[in-house]
Amino acid sequence: MAVLTCQGVRKEFGGRVVLDGLDLTVDEHQVVALIGASGSGKSTLLRCVNLLEELDDGTITLDGEEISDPRVDPDRVRRRIGMVFQSYNLFPHLSVLENVTLAPRRVHRRARADAEAQARELLARVGLADRADAYPDRLSGGQQQRVAIVRALANSPRLMLLDEVTSALDPELVGEVLAMIRDLKADGMTMVLATHEMGFAREVADQVCFLDAGRVVEAGPPARVFGEPTQPRTRQFLRRIIEAGRL
Numbered sequence: 686m687a688v689l690t691c692q693g694v695r696k697e698f699g700g701r702v703v704l705d706g707l708d709l710t711v712d713e714h715q716v717v718a719l720i721g722a723s724g725s726g727k728s729t730l731l732r733c734v735n736l737l738e739e740l741d742d743g744t745i746t747l748d749g750e751e752i753s754d755p756r757v758d759p760d761r762v763r764r765r766i767g768m769v770f771q772s773y774n775l776f777p778h779l780s781v782l783e784n785v786t787l788a789p790r791r792v793h794r795r796a797r798a799d800a801e802a803q804a805r806e807l808l809a810r811v812g813l814a815d816r817a818d819a820y821p822d823r824l825s826g827g828q829q830q831r832v833a834i835v836r837a838l839a840n841s842p843r844l845m846l847l848d849e850v851t852s853a854l855d856p857e858l859v860g861e862v863l864a865m866i867r868d869l870k871a872d873g874m875t876m877v878l879a880t881h882e883m884g885f886a887r888e889v890a891d892q893v894c895f896l897d898a899g900r901v902v903e904a905g906p907p908a909r910v911f912g913e914p915t916q917p918r919t920r921q922f923l924r925r926i927i928e929a930g931r932l
């Protein structure tokens with residue numbers, strides 16, 4: 686069974702259609718990359734999945750449960766989803782360890798010692814063990830974003846949503862975050878990521894979805910979508926990317 690399905694998802698802002706009957710299926714252990722021009726609806730889709738936006742039509746299911754049903758408690762759903770944004774959104778007044786253990790302790794009611802042990806293990810796995818007591822402003826952008834990903838992982842999510850997580854980073858720091866996502870895939874994490882990193886999408890994604898004006902115009906394995914796009918709009922988008930030297 687699919688971990689995530691979106692069927693006919695429609696979202697408008699002030700009468701402007703941003704998601705226009707969008708369909709998407711993500712199977713367990715799959716990595717799906719959302720690509721498309723700025724404004725095509727990638728972030729809105731991820732926000733709808735995490736119930737940060739209400740749908741105007743359509744359904745979203747997580748492990749077969751219709752989470753877009755208005756009667757569903759959004760907090761309960763968000764506990765099963767890890768979301769990471771372009772801006773890391775760490776709490777500046779909390780140490781790395783406190784940032785990572787906050788939700789497990791408050792939301793999942795885990796004991797402090799237990800939550801801290803798990804957090805230290807996760808931080809060690811990404812080479813940040815020695816930064817546990819540091820405050821975010823003492824970390825590089827790449828380290829902060831890795832902490833933000835660790836914080837999302839600390840809730841043992843069923844699904845990770847990553848929205849342009851390398852876009853705010855200096856180029857030399859992008860690699861360490863991408864390496865972490867690669868490791869997550871190797872661990873079998875199911876992920877949907879919106880990305881401008883076409884090379885990375887090509888390498889890590891099982892499925893690439895090209896969004897245009899709130900619809901999935903073309904979807905398939907990266908070799909097919911990048912190598913032999915069938916839709917004129919996909920070809921046009923990729924041509925521009927190639928011209929910009931980003932593929």
Ligand SMILES: Nc1ncnc2c1ncn2[C@@H]1O[C@H](COP(=O)(O)OP(=O)(O)O)[C@@H](O)[C@H]1O
Binds near residue numbers: 725730
């Ligand atoms: N809260 C909002 N209110 C009004 N318009 C929005 C809002 N969020 C997104 N939009 C609009 O929806 C469209 C899709 O945006 P977005 O999902 O952020 O695209 P992407 O992530 O692909 O760049 C854009 O035109 C954007 O301006």
Ligand SMILES: [Mg+2]
Binds near residue numbers: 727728729848849
């Ligand atoms: Mg976006």
